Amino acid sequence: MRLLSRILWLIPITLCIFSACQSKQKSSTTGWKYNDAKEGGFEVVPYLEQATGPGLVLIPAGTFTMGNMDQDVMFDYTNVPHKVTIASFYMDECEISNIDYLEYLNWLKKVFVDNSSGLQGVYERALPDENCWRTPTGFMEDRVQNYFRSPAYRYYPVVGVSWIQATQYAEWRTDRVNEKILADLKYVDWNQTPSPEGHFTTDAYLNYPEYEAQSDRRLQYITTGDYRNVMMEDGILLPKYRLPTEAEWEYAALGLMENALGERILERNLYPWSGKSLRSENKNYYGEFQMNFKRGKGDYTGVAIAPNPANMFTSEVRSYWPNDFGLFNMAGNVAEWVLDVYRPGGTSELSEYNPFRGNIYTSMQRNPDGTLMERDSIGRIPMVMDDNSKNERRANYRSSYNVNYNDGDLASLINTDVSTADPAQTTELMYRKGNKDYSYSLMGDNVRVIKGGSWKDIPYWAQPGNRRFLPEDESADWIGFRCAMSRLGDIQMGKTSKK
Numbered sequence: 046m047r048l049l050s051r052i053l054w055l056i057p058i059t060l061c062i063f064s065a066c067q068s069k070q071k072s073s074t075t076g077w078k079y080n081d082a083k084e085g086g087f088e089v090v091p092y093l094e095q096a097t098g099p100g101l102v103l104i105p106a107g108t109f110t111m112g113n114m115d116q117d118v119m120f121d122y123t124n125v126p127h128k129v130t131i132a133s134f135y136m137d138e139c140e141i142s143n144i145d146y147l148e149y150l151n152w153l154k155k156v157f158v159d160n161s162s163g164l165q166g167v168y169e170r171a172l173p174d175e176n177c178w179r180t181p182t183g184f185m186e187d188r189v190q191n192y193f194r195s196p197a198y199r200y201y202p203v204v205g206v207s208w209i210q211a212t213q214y215a216e217w218r219t220d221r222v223n224e225k226i227l228a229d230l231k232y233v234d235w236n237q238t239p240s241p242e243g244h245f246t247t248d249a250y251l252n253y254p255e256y257e258a259q260s261d262r263r264l265q266y267i268t269t270g271d272y273r274n275v276m277m278e279d280g281i282l283l284p285k286y287r288l289p290t291e292a293e294w295e296y297a298a299l300g301l302m303e304n305a306l307g308e309r310i311l312e313r314n315l316y317p318w319s320g321k322s323l324r325s326e327n328k329n330y331y332g333e334f335q336m337n338f339k340r341g342k343g344d345y346t347g348v349a350i351a352p353n354p355a356n357m358f359t360s361e362v363r364s365y366w367p368n369d370f371g372l373f374n375m376a377g378n379v380a381e382w383v384l385d386v387y388r389p390g391g392t393s394e395l396s397e398y399n400p401f402r403g404n405i406y407t408s409m410q411r412n413p414d415g416t417l418m419e420r421d422s423i424g425r426i427p428m429v430m431d432d433n434s435k436n437e438r439r440a441n442y443r444s445s446y447n448v449n450y451n452d453g454d455l456a457s458l459i460n461t462d463v464s465t466a467d468p469a470q471t472t473e474l475m476y477r478k479g480n481k482d483y484s485y486s487l488m489g490d491n492v493r494v495i496k497g498g499s500w501k502d503i504p505y506w507a508q509p510g511n512r513r514f515l516p517e518d519e520s521a522d523w524i525g526f527r528c529a530m531s532r533l534g535d536i537q538m539g540k541t542s543k544k
Contacts, residue, residue: 070089072087080267080268081268082268082269086268086269088266088267088268090278090279090280092280093280094534095280095283095284095532095533095534096283097135098135098222098283098286098530099222100137100138100139100528101135101136101137101138101528101530102135102136102137102138102370102371102372103133103135103532104131104133104134104135104136104293104296104297104370105133106130106131106132106133107130107131107296107301108128108129108130108131109128109129109131109295109296109299109301110126110127110128110313111124111126111127111128111129111292111295111296111392111400111510112124112125112126112127112392112393112510113125113126113508113510113511114126114313114315114508114510115315115505115508115510121389122391123389123390123391123512124392124393124510124511124512125391126510127392127393127397128397129292129392129396129397129398129399129400130397130398130399131292131293131296131399132398132399132531132532133532133535134289134293134529134530134531134532135529135530135531135532136289136293136294136297136370136372136527136528136529136530137372137527137528137529138363138367138371138372138373139362139363139372139373139374139527140202140203140362140373140374140378140379140381140525140526140527141202141203141211141214141362141525141526141527141528142199142200142201142202142203142361142362143192143193143194143198143199143200143201143202143203144199144200145203146173146193146203146206146214147193147194149171149214149217149218150168150171150172152217152221153167153168153171153217154168155239156239156240156241156244157241157423160240160241164241164422164423167241167423170210171210171213171214173193173203173204173205173206173210173520174205174206174207174520175189175190175192175193175205176189176205177204177205177520177521177522178192178205178522188358188522192204193205198359200361200362200363201359201360201361201362202359202362202374202378202525203525204359204379204520204521204522204523204524204525205520205521205522206520206524206525206526207517207518207519207520208288208382208493208515208517208518209517209518210520211288211382211526212287212288214526214528215285215286215287215288215528216285216286218286218528219247219283219285219286220244220245220246222283222286223245223247223250223282223283224245226281226282226283227250227275227281227282230262230281231262232262232263232264232274232275232281233245233250233256240424241422241423241424242420242421242422242423242424243255243420243424244424246424246425246426247282247285248409248425248426249420249424249426250274250275251274251276251277251282252409252417252426253417253420256274257272257274264279283530284530284531284533285530285531286528286529286530287384287528287529287530288382288383288384288526288528288529289383289384289527289528289529290384290385290399290400290401290529291383291384291385291392291400291401291494291496291512292392292399292400292401293383293399293529294381294383294496294497294509295496295509295510297370297372297375298317298368298372298375298376298496298497298509299314299317299368299509300314300317300318300368300369300370300372300375301314301369314509315508316336316376316504316507316508316509317368317372317375317376317507317509318335318366318368318369318376323336323504325366334365335365335366335376336365336374336376336377336378336498336507337356337357337358337359337360337364337365337377337378337500338376338377338498338499338500338502338503338504339500339501339502339503341503345357345358345500356500357500358500358501359378359379359500360374360378360500362374362378364378365377375497375509376497376498376507376509377498377499377500377502377507378499378500378525379497379499379500379523379524379525380495380496380497380498380499380502380506380513380523380524380525381495381496381497381524381525381526381527382493382494382495382524382526383493383495383496384401384403384493385401385402385403385493385494386402386448386449386490386491386492386493386494387492387493387494387512387514388402388452388453388488389476389488390452391512394451394452402447402448402450402452403447403448404447404448404450405430405445405446405447405448406430406431406442406445406446406447407428407429407430407431407445408428408429408431409426409427409428409429410426410427410428410429430445431445432445433445448472448490449471449472449475449490452475453471453472453475453476453488453490454471455471457471457475458471458474458475472488472489472490473488473489475488476488476489487514487516489516491516491517491518492514492516492517493514493515493516493517494512494513494514495512495513495514495515496509496511496512496513497509499524500523501522501523502523
């Protein structure tokens with residue numbers, strides 16, 4: 046609702062600005078007027094800034110030292126300290142909760158199950174693994190039967206969700222948020238019975254003509270008066286929700302604001318709050334733990350007469366105190382999936398600006414005549430990996446598949462005949478243990494990074510610089526996730542650039 050009110054509030058202002066300045070706007074390079082049919086008809090829609098999507102908090106750009114700043118007790122050296130710069134972005138103020146994920150499942154059930162489409166597998170594949178709570182020597186059946194669906198845990202973080210399921214949730218959330226924006230502005234009509242192959246997706250709305258005439262109220266071209274759909278150029282639709290990158294997550298978790306003076310970081314944060322203590326130094330809450338975690342072997346809560354102020358397992362997603370960026374539970378509660386593919390060499394060899402491992406460049410698949418292929422059975426536009434032949438003369442990249450760039454690709458293999466090696470198996474070849482074909486490590490292109498500590502961890506893992514990994518199709522009772530979104534346009538400490 047806050048997003049909608051902001052958009053509705055901006056529209057009359059931008060229209061007034063446009064009306065007042067329409068006759069004065071012109072190109073600074075050609076002199077031709079904008080929005081004038083007599084002078085070329087090039088349309089430029091007024092724009093102020095990107096609206097903040099539901100649930101998100103703006104994280105301003107900055108430079109920080111990424112990596113482990115404390116003793117590396119695991120002795121794996123997977124994140125050597127190095128300086129990087131992160132562009133401004135948005136991040137969920139708290140982890141995705143059970144009620145959030147139940148809303149997602151409700152939509153999937155309505156679209157793919159209740160209409161007898163025969164695609165109930167889409168719904169079933171999205172279900173969290175409620176058996177993730179089980180342990181052979183502990184009684185956890187109350188969690189198995191109640192944690193995900195009981196109202197008592199409604200605002201607790203969803204667990205048992207794999208990396209694949211988390212990314213699919215982010216895709217769904219993008220489409221539902223953008224559909225709500227367009228429907229509230231009357232640019233599309235609500236579809237009360239969406240079909241599996243025809244439900245609203247942002248990409249389909251922008252690229253297929255099927256949404257024409259869906260609403261009596263549509264935008265018009267300024268110069269001709271013809272009706273049209275909303276375009277990205279209008280600044281109304283939001284970019285895609287996604288998982289944060291490892292660098293974004295670590296930067297956001299540290300929240301280097303309160304301990305900074307100008308450009309100087311006065312004291313490195315060990316946790317997502319100033320200081321190195323696990324307990325609050327606020328006089329009103331002095332001595333209370335600032336996260337939920339495992340205190341020691343067999344100790345999750347302290348004794349009954351003086352219980353640990355932290356919860357004995359997960360807690361509500363808005364528990365404890367937010368960090369300087371306004372983010373909750375960036376230390377404990379549940380560890381979180383991030384976007385990156387894991388490599389034991391760490392991140393110091395990645396780009397110094399917005400570092401990320403996992404780029405696979407794709408495009409919408411087209412028919413021989415150049416038109417887009419029809420949407421698939423679940424309503425998505427078919428995608429295909431970009432043709433590498435078009436990259437032969439590029440200086441910035443040559444391959445569309447960059448997951449194992451400089452760490453598992455053909456160029457980085459040792460004692461391997463690259464002329465006979467299968468590029469799809471290069472990561473496994475590099476991280477093979479010994480020389481025998483059956484002796485492989487856990488490394489692969491489907492292994493993803495996990496950041497942060499959890500209710501099940503000792504405080505060591507709550508340090509933002511530490512990192513773990515798990516195959517993208519697995520899940521656990523101590524892993525959840527939150528979403529992020531790119532910020533379009535520059536921003537520094539809440540001040541937008543001049544327009």
